[in-house]
Amino acid sequence: MTAHHELMTTYTATVTVRLKRGVLDPEAETTKRALERLGFELESLRSADQFEVDVDADSAGEAEDRADEMAQRLLANPTIHDYDVEVAEA
Amino acid sequence: MTVAVVQFGGSNCDRDAVRALSHLGIDAERVWHEDGLPEDVTGIMLPGGFSYGDYLRAGAMAARSPILSEVREAAADGVPVLGVCNGAQVGCESGLTDGAFTTNESARFQCERVFLRVENADTPWTAAYDEGDVIALPIAHGEGRFEVSEERYDQLVEENRVLFRYCDADGNVTDDANPNGSRGNVAGICGDYGVGVLMPHPERACLPDLNGSTDGAGVLRGFEHA
Numbered sequence: 001m002t003a004h005h006e007l008m009t010t011y012t013a014t015v016t017v018r019l020k021r022g023v024l025d026p027e028a029e030t031t032k033r034a035l036e037r038l039g040f041e042l043e044s045l046r047s048a049d050q051f052e053v054d055v056d057a058d059s060a061g062e063a064e065d066r067a068d069e070m071a072q073r074l075l076a077n078p079t080i081h082d083y084d085v086e087v088a089e090a
Numbered sequence: 091m092t093v094a095v096v097q098f099g100g101s102n103c104d105r106d107a108v109r110a111l112s113h114l115g116i117d118a119e120r121v122w123h124e125d126g127l128p129e130d131v132t133g134i135m136l137p138g139g140f141s142y143g144d145y146l147r148a149g150a151m152a153a154r155s156p157i158l159s160e161v162r163e164a165a166a167d168g169v170p171v172l173g174v175c176n177g178a179q180v181g182c183e184s185g186l187t188d189g190a191f192t193t194n195e196s197a198r199f200q201c202e203r204v205f206l207r208v209e210n211a212d213t214p215w216t217a218a219y220d221e222g223d224v225i226a227l228p229i230a231h232g233e234g235r236f237e238v239s240e241e242r243y244d245q246l247v248e249e250n251r252v253l254f255r256y257c258d259a260d261g262n263v264t265d266d267a268n269p270n271g272s273r274g275n276v277a278g279i280c281g282d283y284g285v286g287v288l289m290p291h292p293e294r295a296c297l298p299d300l301n302g303s304t305d306g307a308g309v310l311r312g313f314e315h316a
Binding site for chain 1: 146147154182183188189190192193194195196197235237238239242271
């Protein structure tokens with residue numbers, strides 16, 4: 001077990017969860033209006049949630065698979081969200 | 091018979107629900123989620139509140155707590171399950187019902203009285219009414235906007251799963267009568283088995299001395315059909 005652990009690498013999986021295109025984002029709309037009140041000009045604004053998950057894994061692929069399952073089972077709601085996962089060595 | 095009103099950390103309508111059910115002569119008790127469902131359970135209510143502080147998304151954490159596996163099994167065995175407000179969010183998040191209840195179009199918490207039109211009177215939760223009846227219930231939510239893809243929405247309608255739509259006092263389903271931007275003015279839907287969820291609070295419209303409406307009693311009487 002210990003020997004196995006030494007072969008593992010710590011990866012940071014960055015999971016970004018966004019509302020699907022076309023799903024209304026009232027908080028982003030409110031933020032956009034507040035920016036406009038401050039004098040900024042902008043066409044649109046989207047918000048997203050980002051999670052950084054540190055995992056020990058044998059490979060970047062394995063780390064990505066695990067983060068992907070986390071997104072599917074909890075971090076994102078497939079009814080309203082899309083998500084993507086990026087993995088880098090921590 | 092006992093209806094279990096499942097209490098999570100952050101639930102705050104569990105006592106109201108037990109009070110309302112008891113008033114209607116329906117035996118009910120609060121059940122702490124970690125204690126699991128009682129063996130003699132004949133109905134399950136997921137009450138309103140802010141379970142787990144609405145962390146991540148309203149209902150997301152409670153939907154993945156162990157007792158929801160028991161709720162799912164009981165539902166499949168024919169035990170009626172009613173989710174109200176946060177309980178409706180838990181119902182959607184757990185997959186007991188389709189769709190999602192998310193941030194109101196106004197981006198504000200809204201506490202007001204709404205009118206609902208009964209769309210399908212052929213479920214335990216609406217059997218006390220006739221199709222087309224208009225009832226008045228209170229809402230109190232920040233994340234009550236029903237969202238679902240257009241395809242799934244069409245399917246829900248086709249399968250007659252819409253329980254209630256927001257409407258005006260005369261029963262017209264209009265944009266003006268839609269308090270939160272819900273797709274199709276949907277306020278409540280049913281899932282498989284005897285699962286129903288709605289954002290308005292029937293338990294707050296049961297006692298004659300409160301809120302000026304007892305229209306919600308018919309929803310809770312769904313537990314009598316078990």
